Amino acid sequence: MVKVVVCGAAGxxxxxxxxxxxxxxxxSHLALYDIVNAAGVAADLSHINTASKVTGHVGKDALAxxxxxxxxxxxxxxxxxxxxMTRDDLFKVNAGIVRDLAEACAKHCPKAFILVISNPVNSTVPIVCEVFKKAGVFDPRKVFGVTTLDVVRSSTFVNHIKPQFEPQSNRITVVGGHSGATIVPILSQIKQVTFxxxxxxxxxxRIQFGGDEVVKAKDGAGSATLSMAYAGARFTTSLLEASVRGxxxxxESTYIHLKGNAGAEWNARSTGxxxxxxDVELGPExxxxxxxxxxLSAEEKALVKIAIGELKGNITKGVDFVIAVPAAKL
Structure with missing residues (x-):
């Protein structure tokens, strides 16, 4: 049985x-958790004629x-x-939410793959990893920051100015992080078109600040939810194809803990x-x-240098949060 849990399923x-x-x-089993309304979302989705069972779980008492x-x-x-708002502004609210969910995962499903979408990903992924380290169950191969939306946007925006570039079949590498100047699309490696x-x-x-377009267009009514859902489903499906089907x-491009992952030594040395x-090749583990x-082009090297400077602070903020703020008991 392959059970996939969505935490924040009613959002x-x-x-x-x-x-x-x-x-x-x-x-085979899609479990939907949220502090409200997850049961209704589950009931609705359960009417769709695919084989997976759907269950709804509402409130902290149902998280286990x-x-x-x-x-x-x-x-x-x-x-x-x-x-x-910047993604950094979100940290004040979302850090605690992610920390508490990570605590629960470390306790109830320590061997599960953890896919973090909650922003700011540059800081929330370190929060999850630090929680798992404290619990003694950390596996760096299994915690991912979902940065797929940056890849999706890259292909889409290139197609907007170069229609001969097919966005669904041509993937663009994006490195760094998942906010503003930490997002570095490697456009110099595109062979199909020139710029x-x-x-x-x-x-x-535009790729770095594409999220701002959506926030502005929604005029206070939200952020990039639909495109992020698409990107999140794409990454989840890729991981399942590799881990379940082999x-x-x-x-896929993804934000990960470098130490302890095969092939990451060069990146760790070059970025510090x-x-x-x-880019990460996915596998069974x-x-x-x-x-x-x-x-990298000279311009991309300069952008990576800027990204590294910002990421250092983002990472420290996530690590320090786990140290400084006690977790809720779930």
Whole structure:
């Protein structure tokens, strides 16, 4: 049985993400957890004619039941970004939510794959890892920051100015992190089309700050929930294809703990960081191999340097939060 748990299933990302996951034949049990409304979402999705069982779990008292036996836990829980907010602003609210969920995962499903969507990912992934370290159950191959939306946006935005670039079949490597200047799309490695320096500059900025477009367009009513749900489902499906079906050669960009993952030594030395988003080959145990950074243009090297500077602070903030703030008992 493959049980996938969505924590925050009644939210703006959680509902469409759960809908997309219900369509997967890789999932036999889809468990939906939230502090409210998860039962209604589960009842609704349970009417869809795919084989997976759907259960709803509401409130902290139901969290243990939701997580028990989980193969994969996807965490989109938290508050959305509003106009004028940065991902860093979200930290004050979402850090505690993610920390408490990580505590519960470490206790009730310590061997599960943990996929973190809750922003700011640059800090929330270190929170999850530190919680698992404290519990003595940390496996760096199994904790992922879902940065797939940056990859999806990259292909989409390139297609907008170069229609001959097919966005669904051509994947663009994105390295660094998952906020603003920490997002570095490696446009120099695209072989199908060429760009002017002006096009590269404009594309890079749009990819880095694409989330702001959605926040502004929704005018206070939310952030990038639908595209994030799509990206989250894509990464979850890739991981399940590799871990359940044993499919080889699946590569996704993802924000991970470098130390302890095969192939990550070069990236750790070159960045000086514990966490970094990079292309990863997925396998039965999660991370099978971290691919080395591709050749970078001079402009991309400069952007990576800026990203590293920001990521150091983001990572420290997540680690320090686990040290300084006691966890809730779940």
């Amino acid at each position: 703006g990302i959680g509902q469409p993400l759960s809908l997309l996951l219900k369509q997967s034949d890789l999932i 039941e939701a997580l028990s036996g989980a193969h994969t836990v996807v965490i989109p829980a938290g508050v959305p970004r509003k106009p004028g 002017t320096p002006e096009e590269i500059k404009a594309l890079t900025h 499919k080889r050669g699946l590569v 960081l514990e966490y970094f988003a990079q 999660g991370v099978a191999n971290v691919l080395a950074l591709p050749d």
